[in-house]
Amino acid sequence: MKIEEILNISPYSLAKAEKTKMLDERLLEMTVHHYMSCDLYRRYIDALGVNISRLPSYDQLPFLPVRVFKEYDLASVPKEEVIKTMTSSGTSGQQRSRIYLDRATSANQTKCLAKIVESFIGKSRLPMLILDSSAVIKDRKMFSARGAGILGFSVFGSKRCFALDEEMNLDVEGLSDFLKEHDGEPILLFGFTFMIWEHFYKRLKGLGYKPDLSKGIMIHGGGWKKLESEKVSPGDFKASLNDVCGIEPGNIHDYYGMVEQTGTVYMECECGHLHASAFSDVIIRRPEDFSIAGIGEKGLIEVVSVLPESYPGHILLTEDEGVLEGEDDCPCGRKGKYFKVLGRIKNAEIRGCSDTYAAKF
């Protein structure tokens, strides 16, 4: 199946049997494509002992651990066709992922993201409030994950306004002008979970200024690690935001996604479940033997995506743990798997020789 056809599918319309058929076909093709086009990928497949002319169903195809994009340059197109290099965020000192995009893959990412997001916010573009600082996207050449996220979602904004100034302070005047201008219209709010909490919610609460965002639709991502340490649950998050700006909890959507598979995001529905769209899938694997875990069973999250053609990122083993909650039967009506992300796997507590010790000096 050609990617153009796949991207015409309505994002949450495929039930298990159809989706499996489509993914089997598409991912097999992609595996062969990357095998032929990426030397390091071919070596990996060969070393695994996989017979490329007799590939199994998509849930048995080999996966790459995401960390390899931090250590190796993996591309399935010639250098001159790369138009964009995405890098992951990462604290200083850590290596960042490098993802090479050609024109086609980059365009498909944009198109795919649009299809998914439209099913939550509607087809027309909305006035968009970015709950971050414009400083994040200043350097266009190197896309950080945060910048890429903002730019990626910016296509859904008819008019854009950054709610935070360069010092990450809430720009109350700008915000209230923007809301006055779009009085009565639905507003798209986008940002990173922790930034929203720290610089939007806390600030609003402190100021006592209560903007009317009752028609707001919020999309946020980036993970819960920091909020968990503040003991803020997803429920608290929604209720607290409702409290300071009137946004409906059902209109606040978390998403799970990663720079290694931009475009195929996993959006949270009104029932609080993260959903795989028709363009991607999650497979929860038992760490002991990589067998597929059942519903409700914790395991490592594998993500597959129909998009990556310019780099071999179509089947990845993440370093996150998650739980499959169900498939095709979420009360919200969306087809496909829905799941929960439990966070990053714990680093091994290993009796180390001995630089772990050195770090304590």
Added chain:
Amino acid sequence: MRKSADAVTLMQPNSELTLLYPREVDWSAFEAPRPDVPFSDDAVEFLDALSSLIMKNPSSRQYPDVITFAFFCRRASLVKMKSDFTSDKLRLGRGLVFHVAPSNVPVNFAYSLVSGLLAGNMNVVRVSSKSFVQVDIIIKAMLKLLDERRHSDVASRFAVVRYGRSSGWNDYFSSIANVRVVWGGDKTVEALRLSPLPPRSYEVCFADRYSIASFGAKKVLDASDAEIEHLAAGFYNDTYLFDQNACSAPHLIVWLKDTPQFGDAENKFWKAVHSIAKKKYDFQPVMAVDKLTTFFRQSADMKCRKEPMPDNVLFRLHLDELPINIDEYRCPGGYFYEYEVDNLNEIAHIVSLKYQTMAYYGISHSELEDFVFGNRLTGLDRVVPVGETSSFSFDWDGYDLIETLSRQPIII
């Protein structure tokens, strides 16, 4: 500040220090240490008493490494070591030895201390900030001996401490040490080097090392069920017991193709190791990812293939070539790569200074000697039977510790 003939002793720092042994200390005794002769009767008596106390403690039984240490310290074992220590000249300790113990092998601090004591020194041992039950058991026994006051002379010749990062205590202990013994990774060694030693003092470093194992396929193939189980148990102790992250734990496994059925021998061996690891090893999810990532690196950088195994507890990789930097590919927690040879000499080119231990099974002594000496290797300080890679001996990393920690005055 005290000025001696050749060194400046620093003031004791104000920063925090946890004294694990003894109960209170006057560091001035350590600033002017009195040496003893190696293997003094007092020291042997003290260690033998320590050994019995540890053996009597029921909680020791859960820790094979603690029991092994207690065995090591029995009078009979020490007397044998004394007689093996064939120095016909009289020796004396150096004075004060400052030990920095590693965080990977819990009982290592005790072996380091025993080496220092038996060489005739006073000792300060810094243990890892990571706490281990094994350390607690041994310290508890030491404190009991101290309280009984039966061996008060030896009991006052050492201290065990714990302190945090960037502590002035490194500077202080270094400034009064005659020898500094550092166990740990290259970064630990680097960090300690920031603390100057007196001009006449020196340092012995047991830095990060790499270890391998070699097997004669024929003997493995011929081994009975009981023998193979024993072999696998020994290999488990060499590797998984310390997360395959002790310096002495093998990563590269070399198979001597002394039978055409070497493949069967390999499968037989790994099956036995896997069955023990599956039962005993505490596998952590992140290891699955780490192993797969290391495997990707190897597939990218060398010709190799994954051997089918039932799960991720034991990851096996067959190497079709042996690159000279193979020691850079290691992953703790049960990750092994294998290389087959007709003769051990085929791996001589990879053995650098970094190589510490080679465990062996089914290979003759003379073959091993030919390999190490015939190839004039720069590395491999210990070639020991499978199961004994982590057994401590005073010959470690190419040093005779008793000799290294003592001096030999000449009287003509």
